[in-house]
Amino acid sequence: MKQLFKGLSRLRGKRIFHPFGVGFEARLTPLGEPSGAVAFEREAEALVRLSRSFGLPEALPDPCGLAFRIPDAHGPGRHQDLLLVTSAGPPGARHTLMPSRGFADRPYSSVLPYELAGETVLLGARALAPAPGPKLEDLDRGGRAELDFEIVAAGIRGEWRPLARLALGGKLPSQQTELLDLDPTNTGGGLELVGLLNRLRAPAYGGSQEGRHAAYSAGS
Numbered sequence: 001m002k003q004l005f006k007g008l009s010r011l012r013g014k015r016i017f018h019p020f021g022v023g024f025e026a027r028l029t030p031l032g033e034p035s036g037a038v039a040f041e042r043e044a045e046a047l048v049r050l051s052r053s054f055g056l057p058e059a060l061p062d063p064c065g066l067a068f069r070i071p072d073a074h075g076p077g078r079h080q081d082l083l084l085v086t087s088a089g090p091p092g093a094r095h096t097l098m099p100s101r102g103f104a105d106r107p108y109s110s111v112l113p114y115e116l117a118g119e120t121v122l123l124g125a126r127a128l129a130p131a132p133g134p135k136l137e138d139l140d141r142g143g144r145a146e147l148d149f150e151i152v153a154a155g156i157r158g159e160w161r162p163l164a165r166l167a168l169g170g171k172l173p174s175q176q177t178e179l180l181d182l183d184p185t186n187t188g189g190g191l192e193l194v195g196l197l198n199r200l201r202a203p204a205y206g207g208s209q210e211g212r213h214a215a216y217s218a219g220s
Contacts, residue, residue, distance in 0.1 A: 018065045021051030022139045023177030025169040028070060028151075031162040035153065036117030038189030039073040039080035040163045046070050048168055049180055050103055050139060053085060058135050061099030063087075066108050066125055066149065067182045068166060074188040081186040082151075084108035084125050091157045094122050103147065104133025113156070114187075115194045120156055125149040125166070144170050 026046040034041055046068050053063035066084045073080035086100040087093070087109035094109040104127035113120050127133055128148040139145055145168035152160040172180075187193060 018049075018051035018053055018067075019055040020136065021049045021065070021177060022136060022145075023172035023174075023180060024048045024050070024139075024145045025172065026068060027167045027169065028068075029165045029167070031150070031164055035163045037163070037191040039070050039191065040151065044070050044073065046166065047172065047180060048145075048166070049177060049182060050136065050145075052136055053097065058137050061101055063097040064100040064103050064105070064108075066103070069180070069182055069186070078188065079186045080189070080191070081182045081184060082110070082123060083182060083184050084110055084123065087111060087124070091154070094124065094154070100132070102132030102135050103127060103139070104129040105131045107160075108149075110184075112184075112198050113194050115192045116153060117190060120194060121153045122156065123163075124152045124154065124160060126152065126160075128165075139171075142171065144168075 024047075026048045028040070028044045028046045030041050030043065048066070048068040051065040051067070053065055056062040064086045068082055070080040072078065085108060086098050086106040088096055088098055089107045095111050097111070098106050100106045108125040110123040113122055115121075126149065128150060134145075134147065147168050149166045149168075150162055151164040151166055153163055154160045184193060184198070193199075
């Protein structure tokens with residue numbers, strides 16, 4: 001698995017999925033009752049990458065990605081990363097990827113489950129802006145993203161409940177965005193990945209990152 005993704009990523013010279021993205025500084029602010037996840041229970045600086053899943057031309061709908069990191073959330077060098085993609089809102093349909101016309105067009109979901117305070121949940125987000133929201137090229141042209149998201153959680157058949165607000169700010173340099181290795185296995189503090197498919201993600205992401213960095217080094 002690792003070698004496969006390493007080879008594909010090196011061949012493409014970019015991420016296999018979500019190849020094009022724009023990065024931003026952000027601020028995370030807790031909402032509601034304590035969630036049981038350390039990362040969402042205190043204000044923190046964050047790094048965000050917004051992307052399109054398959055890199056299709058902007059004129060075509062494409063599942064949009066919202067990925068962010070809370071640096072050192074669980075101690076020095078131990079980050080909390082969360083990778084979300086546009087999906088359907090109702091229970092049972094939150095495991096599907098849905099094409100989106102912009103970054104505020106649809107709700108977001110982790111698609112695969114976590115365990116949070118002893119409960120199996122999906123994590124998600126909803127944009128606090130009118131649909132469909134900006135496209136990737138709009139965000140790339142601007143200096144700031146006037147775009148906020150509500151980070152949410154839900155039991156497999158339950159309703160979404162708020163965890164935190166993610167307020168995007170200034171745009172990151174493109175090189176910093178490109179080298180931002182967001183990985184869903186970077187988690188902890190009461191929030192853990194569960195299930196067979198999640199166990200396959202560590203070698204896939206590790207291989208993809210190695211291949212991409214090798215291609216980047218060869219081209220620099």
